[in-house]
Amino acid sequence: MSSPEVIETTNEDDEMATTALEMPDFDDEAATTGLTAIRERPDLTVEFAKQLLTNPVTNASGTISLSSRKAVNLGQFGLLFTKTQGLKARLGNKGQRIWETPSGMLNAIGLPRLSLDDFIALEWPRWLELSQNLNVPVGISFAGESSVQFHDITRKLDRLEGVFALKANFGCPNVKEGLAFGQDPGLTYEAVKAIKEATDKPLVVKLTPNVTNIAEIALAAQEGGADALAAINTILAMDIDIEAGQPVLGNTTGGLSGPAIYPVGLRCVWQITDPKAGFKIPVIGIGGIDCWETAVKYFMAGATLVGIGTANFCDFETAGRVVAGIEDYCAKKGYKSVREIPRAKFPE
Amino acid sequence: MKTEQEVAMVIKRDSLADRICKITLQCPKIASRCRPGQFVRLQALAQKSILPRPLAVYQTDEDGRLEVVVKDTGPNTGLYSRLRPSARIRVSGPHGQPVEIKPEIEKVWLIGGGSGLASLLPLAALLEGKKASVIAGFRTKAEAFGQKDFGQWIKWFSVAIEDSDGQKEWHSDFSGRASDLFSLQLKGCCELMLSEVYACGPPAMEKAVAEICREYGLPCFVFLERLMACGQGACLGCSVPMMDKTVKYVCKDGPVFPAEEVNWNELA
Numbered sequence: 001m002s003s004p005e006v007i008e009t010t011n012e013d014d015e016m017a018t019t020a021l022e023m024p025d026f027d028d029e030a031a032t033t034g035l036t037a038i039r040e041r042p043d044l045t046v047e048f049a050k051q052l053l054t055n056p057v058t059n060a061s062g063t064i065s066l067s068s069r070k071a072v073n074l075g076q077f078g079l080l081f082t083k084t085q086g087l088k089a090r091l092g093n094k095g096q097r098i099w100e101t102p103s104g105m106l107n108a109i110g111l112p113r114l115s116l117d118d119f120i121a122l123e124w125p126r127w128l129e130l131s132q133n134l135n136v137p138v139g140i141s142f143a144g145e146s147s148v149q150f151h152d153i154t155r156k157l158d159r160l161e162g163v164f165a166l167k168a169n170f171g172c173p174n175v176k177e178g179l180a181f182g183q184d185p186g187l188t189y190e191a192v193k194a195i196k197e198a199t200d201k202p203l204v205v206k207l208t209p210n211v212t213n214i215a216e217i218a219l220a221a222q223e224g225g226a227d228a229l230a231a232i233n234t235i236l237a238m239d240i241d242i243e244a245g246q247p248v249l250g251n252t253t254g255g256l257s258g259p260a261i262y263p264v265g266l267r268c269v270w271q272i273t274d275p276k277a278g279f280k281i282p283v284i285g286i287g288g289i290d291c292w293e294t295a296v297k298y299f300m301a302g303a304t305l306v307g308i309g310t311a312n313f314c315d316f317e318t319a320g321r322v323v324a325g326i327e328d329y330c331a332k333k334g335y336k337s338v339r340e341i342p343r344a345k346f347p348e
Numbered sequence: 349m350k351t352e353q354e355v356a357m358v359i360k361r362d363s364l365a366d367r368i369c370k371i372t373l374q375c376p377k378i379a380s381r382c383r384p385g386q387f388v389r390l391q392a393l394a395q396k397s398i399l400p401r402p403l404a405v406y407q408t409d410e411d412g413r414l415e416v417v418v419k420d421t422g423p424n425t426g427l428y429s430r431l432r433p434s435a436r437i438r439v440s441g442p443h444g445q446p447v448e449i450k451p452e453i454e455k456v457w458l459i460g461g462g463s464g465l466a467s468l469l470p471l472a473a474l475l476e477g478k479k480a481s482v483i484a485g486f487r488t489k490a491e492a493f494g495q496k497d498f499g500q501w502i503k504w505f506s507v508a509i510e511d512s513d514g515q516k517e518w519h520s521d522f523s524g525r526a527s528d529l530f531s532l533q534l535k536g537c538c539e540l541m542l543s544e545v546y547a548c549g550p551p552a553m554e555k556a557v558a559e560i561c562r563e564y565g566l567p568c569f570v571f572l573e574r575l576m577a578c579g580q581g582a583c584l585g586c587s588v589p590m591m592d593k594t595v596k597y598v599c600k601d602g603p604v605f606p607a608e609e610v611n612w613n614e615l616a
Contacts (some may be wrong), residue, residue, distance in 0.1 A: 067581035067600055071351035071440065091595050094614060098577050098585035102396040105577060109584050112595065258398050290398075313578040314391075314398050316353045316440060 042330035043337040044323065046078065048282060048305055049165050049202030049227055051137065053078035055323050056338055057295070060257075060286045060309030061141035061167060061206070062109070066126055072312060075134040076319040079305065082127060084141045084169045087153060089115040095250015099239055104258030104288075105310060106237055108251035111143070111172070116156060128162045137164035139204065143172040147187075147194040154198035165202040168195055170221075171210075171233035171255075182208040182233075185220035192224025204284065206230040209268050218272035222281050230284040230307065231268045235261055258310040262288030266301045270346065273302025290318060292325020300344040351580060352377040353440040358431045359413060366490035367420040368463050369429050376412025378441045384470035385571075385604050388416060388441030389579050394423035400440060401425065402576050402599075404467040404548075407497070414439075417466035443579045444603045447471060447546070447569070454541040455479040457533075458502070459526050459557050461549020462486060465494050467571050467603075468548055472501040479541070480504065481533070485526025485553060487511060506533070527556035534564055544569065546604070551615070558607035568607040572615075574598045589614035 044055040055078035062083045064072065074080060092112030099106040114123060124140075131138040140163055144150035150168065157166055168191070170182030181187045188205070195203055205221040207214060209232040218229055234255025239248045247253075265287025273283050285303030289295050290311035298306045311318040330338055356375035363369050373379075378388060382405050389400035401424050406415040420429040431437065449456065449471070456475055458468040465484050472480065481504040486492045488511050495505050508522040508529040522529045526549065547557040548571035561568035574586035581600030588596045589611040596602065 063578070063582055065580075065582040068578075070349070071353070071580040091593075092584060092587060094589065096575065097587055098575050098583065100397065100399050100575070103398060105399060107577070107583065107585060112584050112587075310398070310577070313580075313583060314400060315438065316351075316580075 040336075042327055042335055043339075044078075044327055044330075045337075046304060046339060048079070049204075051164065053137070053305070054135075056299075056305045056326070057319050057323050058284060058305050058307045059312060059319070060307045061169065063309045063312045066123065066130065068312070069130060072316045073320060074130065075136060076317075076323060077136055078323075079164065080131070080136055080138045081141050081167055081307075082123075082138065083113060084111055084143050084172070085113055085116055085119050085153070085157075086111065086143050087116050087145075087149060089113060089118065093251045096248055097250065097254075099248045099254070101237070101239055101256065101258075102260060104256050104260035106239060106249060106254040106256055107234065108249045108254030110251065116142075116153060120156065120160065124160055131162065131164075139163065139165035139167050141167040141169055141206070143169040144191070145172075147191045150181075150191045151194040151198050154195045158199040158201060163201055165204055165227070166195070166199065167204040167206055167230060168192070169206045169233070170217075171206065171208040180208050180210070182206075182217055183211050185216050188217050189220040189224040192221050192226050196225035202227040204228040204230050206233055207268070207272070208233045209264055209287075210236045214268045215271045215274075215277060219278060222279065226281060228282045228284065228304075229272055230286055231272060232261070232265045232287045235264060257288070259288045259290050259294075262294050262297070266297055269298055269303050270301040273343075289322065290314065292322045292329060295322050295326055296329055296341060299338070299341040302343055349381060349442070351440060351443060352381065353438065354378060355436050356414075356439040358433055358435045358437065360433055361429075361431060364417065364493035365486075366488070367429070368417065368491060368493060369420075370406055370415050370417050371428060371431060373414050373416065373437070373439060374412055375414050375439050378439055379408040379412045379414040380410075382408050382414065382442040382470075383446030384474055385447030385467075386442035386444045387467070387603060388414065388439055389443060389576075390416070390424075390428060391438035392424050393427040393437070397424055399577055400438075400579065401428075402443065402573070402579070402603075403428075404463070405442070406466045406469050408470075417463055419463035440579060443599055445601065447474075447604050449474050449478075449544065452542055453478060453544050455481075455543040457481050457483065457530065457543065457545040458498075459483045459530055459545065459547040459549070459553075460485065460494070461526055461547075461553040462491060464549035464553075464571065466548075468546060469494070469497055471546055472498050475501060482506065483508060483526050483529050483533070485510070485529070485549065525556070526553055527560060530557060531560050534560065543567075547571070547607070554607070555612055558610075558612075561607065569604050570607045570610065571603050572598050572605055572610070573603070 046056040058079040093110030205226040237256035269285045282304035284305040285298030286307035295306045356373040359372040403416040485508040545568045554570040576586040577583045586598040
């Protein structure tokens with residue numbers, strides 16, 4: 001204990017304990033508890049895809065799996081989405097799949113998954129059971145390699161009982177064109193039409209930020225018949241190991257996520273919810289949310305729901321903290337409902 | 349088994365060797381659930397760092413205390429190594445699958461390299477009534493630790509020092525690698541009985557031990573370390589390529605794998 005490297009000032013220890021852990025300020029908590037007794041708590045319910053959710057917090061696809069239920073209290077979420085499913089089984093990428101970067105992480109996992117038939121037979125019944133036990137609706141994220149494949153997958157998923165919504169991951173490449181669906185308005189429109197022809201279930205289109213103009217893609221999805229949008233998927237990125245002189249990821253490039261990307265997510269959500277630009281459908285704001293403050297920023301940018309991704313890995317109680325923080329914020333501001341959080345005043 | 353998360357209080361920190369320390373945490377929910385082979389994750393403390401770091405569990409007790417062993421190699425492990433008593437830190441665990449040693453196994457070798465030795469101590473406690481031998485390999489003598497702690501359960505504790513200066517303060521001091529000492533011990537062993545080998549350390553050491561075990565037909569189990577994000581089998585980042593072309597994951601299937609099932613050539 002007499003090591004000279006011991007941090008000598010108590011301030012640093014205190015800061016570590018308070019800021020890093022976000023320990024409650026006990027005086028404030030007491031004050032809030034006092035208010036609870038005399039004031040009605042804000043309503044956190046949100047209507048989404050014509051159904052009522054208990055709160056506006058969902059997860060980014062791929063960050064919660066069935067095995068997460070052993071660690072994360074999934075009942076904290078208002079809505080859950082599965083990992084991205086597809087027609088054929090995949091093992092995922094070889095080599096290093098993840099890497100930490102400043103305030104974020106890179107991933108190039110490569111969508112490991114069961115085949116669609118196995119997912120339907122083996123995994124979906126377990127999701128459904130989880131959904132019923134927790135009373136949290138579950139949607140299925142999926143991706144195809146062509147519009148025809150998106151259509152075919154949708155037809156199979158359409159027959160499943162208990163699916164809250166389908167979420168089409170448009171960050172995956174179109175095999176024929178080599179582009180991600182969400183990187184071209186024409187491909188986006190065509191694929192959304194193909195999906196909607198095969199189902200009446202609500203369709204959420206997940207958009208990639210790796211485009212010049214996300215609004216153009218979002219409009220194409222809306223015109224194709226999407227019921228909602230989700231933005232953003234991860235940002236294409238890479239890192240290099242300077243000792244080895246090679247990229248850190250086996251796949252060379254990967255998707256950047258984590259708190260580092262929330263300003264990009266906010267900008268995209270703001271762009272694709274602007275009523276003056278003709279946007280009418282709700283948006284799930286995703287990207288770097290690890291606290292209620294960032295979630296509120298997404299609401300102010302125009303999001304109806306918020307999705308937590310990487311933060312589910314870092315703190316298993318993130319969703320609960322975010323929900324509680326949104327509720328306290330609404331109470332403090334005098335909003336009776338989370339739906340009253342206004343869009344920020346953006347210059348004309 | 350449920351993975352818990354709790355805010356642990358640091359009770360004390362003890363130096364074990366050069367840049368290696370033991371942190372005793374008060375985290376009763378996790379301590380009571382941890383089984384040999386499993387690990388915990390500590391909240392990232394370094395600025396700009398977000399992912400919790402997996403750490404070996406050294407010992408637990410019935411009073412809710414849990415010891416982790418940290419080697420100061422980077423910004424987070426550096427800050428863990430400076431945690432003071434009464435500091436609080438978020439801990440999750442147990443992660444991974446526990447190790448079970450079958451009753452019919454008669455002899456067990458525990459082979460640790462550097463701070464990797466720490467993961468093997470909980471296994472030592474399972475070996476009552478069996479013949480057991482520890483081989484602890486360190487790069488220098490200044491990094492050596494563990495003899496007293498393993499001595500609670502195991503009599504045979506041999507140390508291999510790669511850069512040995514010839515001093516013989518430690519029991520069975522050996523100049524060379526842990527795998528070389530293991531090989532030497534096997535050659536002098538008249539009867540292998542029903543044996544198993546557990547290795548935890550740098551990949552090169554584990555691979556060398558696995559190769560020796562293959563030659564002798566000994567079952568070998570290795571503790572694998574991979575960069576990890578979720579610790580719950582969700583992100584599928586901590587992949588381990590297997591010989592049968594499947595992929596397993598350190599956080600949900602490991603961290604202990606049969607060495608012969610791991611595709612060492614594809615393990616990045």
